[in-house]
Amino acid sequence: MKCSRVEKLLPIYLEDELSPQEKRLLEAHLRQCPDCQATLAYLRAIPSLLASIPEREISPSLQAKLYAIPALTPAPTKKGGFSLDWLLRPSFQPVLAAASVFLFVLSFFLFHPDGRFLSRSINEQLHLGYSRLEKIVAKAESLPGYLPALQESLQNSLKSLSQSRPHESDKI
Amino acid sequence: MVQECLDGSEGAWRTLVDTFSKRIFNLAYQFCGRYEEAEDLTQEIFMKLYTSLQKYDPKKNLTAWVLTLAKNHLIDTYRRTKREKTQRDDFDENLGVEIESGPEEIMVATEQKKLVWQGLEKLSPEIRLAVILIEIQGRSYEEAAAILGVPQGTVKSRVNRGKIQLARILSQAGGQP
Numbered sequence: 001m002k003c004s005r006v007e008k009l010l011p012i013y014l015e016d017e018l019s020p021q022e023k024r025l026l027e028a029h030l031r032q033c034p035d036c037q038a039t040l041a042y043l044r045a046i047p048s049l050l051a052s053i054p055e056r057e058i059s060p061s062l063q064a065k066l067y068a069i070p071a072l073t074p075a076p077t078k079k080g081g082f083s084l085d086w087l088l089r090p091s092f093q094p095v096l097a098a099a100s101v102f103l104f105v106l107s108f109f110l111f112h113p114d115g116r117f118l119s120r121s122i123n124e125q126l127h128l129g130y131s132r133l134e135k136i137v138a139k140a141e142s143l144p145g146y147l148p149a150l151q152e153s154l155q156n157s158l159k160s161l162s163q164s165r166p167h168e169s170d171k172i
Numbered sequence: 173m174v175q176e177c178l179d180g181s182e183g184a185w186r187t188l189v190d191t192f193s194k195r196i197f198n199l200a201y202q203f204c205g206r207y208e209e210a211e212d213l214t215q216e217i218f219m220k221l222y223t224s225l226q227k228y229d230p231k232k233n234l235t236a237w238v239l240t241l242a243k244n245h246l247i248d249t250y251r252r253t254k255r256e257k258t259q260r261d262d263f264d265e266n267l268g269v270e271i272e273s274g275p276e277e278i279m280v281a282t283e284q285k286k287l288v289w290q291g292l293e294k295l296s297p298e299i300r301l302a303v304i305l306i307e308i309q310g311r312s313y314e315e316a317a318a319i320l321g322v323p324q325g326t327v328k329s330r331v332n333r334g335k336i337q338l339a340r341i342l343s344q345a346g347g348q349p
Contacts, residue, residue, distance in 0.1 A: 011332035035343070042339035049288045050307040050338075058197045062211050066189045066218050070182065073222050 001029045006036050010043055174228050189218065192235075195309075196242045202304045203246050205293055213249065217242045236318040243301060243319055250297045284342065291341040295334050302330035303338075 006029050012018055013026055030036055087096075109119060176184030196217055201210035221241055228237055292300055298320070305316040306327065317324045 007336055011335055038343050039336075039339050042342045043335055045284065046288065046335050046338050046342075047307055049285050050303065051310065052285065053202070053289065053308050055194065055198045056201055056207070056210075058193055058214070059211065062197070062214060063189070063193065065215055066193055067186055069215075069218055069222050070177075070180075070185050073219055 001025045003029075003033060003036055006030070006033070007039060010036070010040055014040075014043060174225055174230070174234065177222075177225055185222075188221075192221075192238050193218070195239070198309070199239070199242055199301075199304065200246060202292070202308055203250075203297075203300060205289070213246065216249075217245050220245055233318065236315065239319040240321060246301070247297050287342055287345050288338055291338045294341065295337055299330045299334040299337070302327050303334035306331045307335070 006026055009018060009022065009026055013023065018026065030040065173184050173188055177188060193214065197210055197214045200213040200217070201207060204210055204213065221238060224241060228234070292303065295303065301320060302316060305311045305319060306313065311319075313324045313327050316327045320327060
């Protein structure tokens with residue numbers, strides 16, 4: 001058995017949890033290896049050395065600082081309580097970006113010195129568009145009055161065509 | 173107690189501090205090896221604890237939850253600062269030595285304890301915490317496994333590896349076993 005293997009088995013040996021065969025092999029190695037004997041002796045000593053490290057008391061100043069934490073730290077929010085954390089969620093970022101752009105554009109109309117000219121120009125365009133729309137509607141309304149005249153003119157045209165080309169008018 | 177803290181009860185927070193401050197401070201002190209640094213770490217852990225109280229699930233064990241939070245902070249801080257490279261320079265040489273012992277015994281015991289204490293910082297943070305919880309603080313494997321978030325078998329193997337490494341350190345120092 002090699003020293004590296006023995007080293008790994010020593011804590012288990014100390015707990016008496018090795019199989020009889022492993023225990024026999026390990027003890028045979030220990031009899032002829034002073035290094036592993038020393039390691040075993042240190043391993044036996046270590047638990048008491050570690051256990052003898054005493055607990056330290058905390059200082060009154062630290063205790064006072066710990067007591068004061070609620071006064072110095074923002075209060076933790078309760079479960080289900082009102083929170084604005086959703087504003088910072090990544091899924092909400094496009095909405096925030098769109099709102100920022102909208103407010104940026106709006107600021108030109110509200111705060112820019114030439115904003116009134118811009119608004120006047122928009123008003124003019126709107127009125128122009130509205131008057132054009134009105135004209136189109138008026139024309140559309142007068143269209144039924146033209147229909148009989150249009151029908152008559154079309155019929156006259158067809159008649160004149162049929163007289164000039166009798167063969168084709170038969171087909172029609 | 174946690175709910176009362178969330179409701180703003182100063183008394184409940186003081187009770188929480190009184191219950192866990194010494195345990196957390198000693199965990200931090202044994203982990204980092206320096207008194208003042210352990211004080212800073214303890215304060216940071218309690219601030220984190222205060223702001224995380226709403227995340228506590230009442231069905232879970234409060235002690236294990238608090239100590240797990242402390243463990244996570246210690247390991248995070250260790251990884252951020254790599255404090256293991258510096259020396260433990262504030263070791264109290266009369267730490268825990270019996271007054272009845274003779275002067276030579278005091279010297280040997282102190283020297284060995286100092287070697288073990290300094291040897292702790294050479295262990296990886298996971299192994300070090302397992303050794304601290306089981307061998308120094310005397311906690312059960314079940315409790316240590318809950319705090320460290322690993323199976324009991326892993327805790328046992330970490331403790332054994334830690335003890336072997338410490339034995340090697342003592343052996344290399346050539347002290348009396």
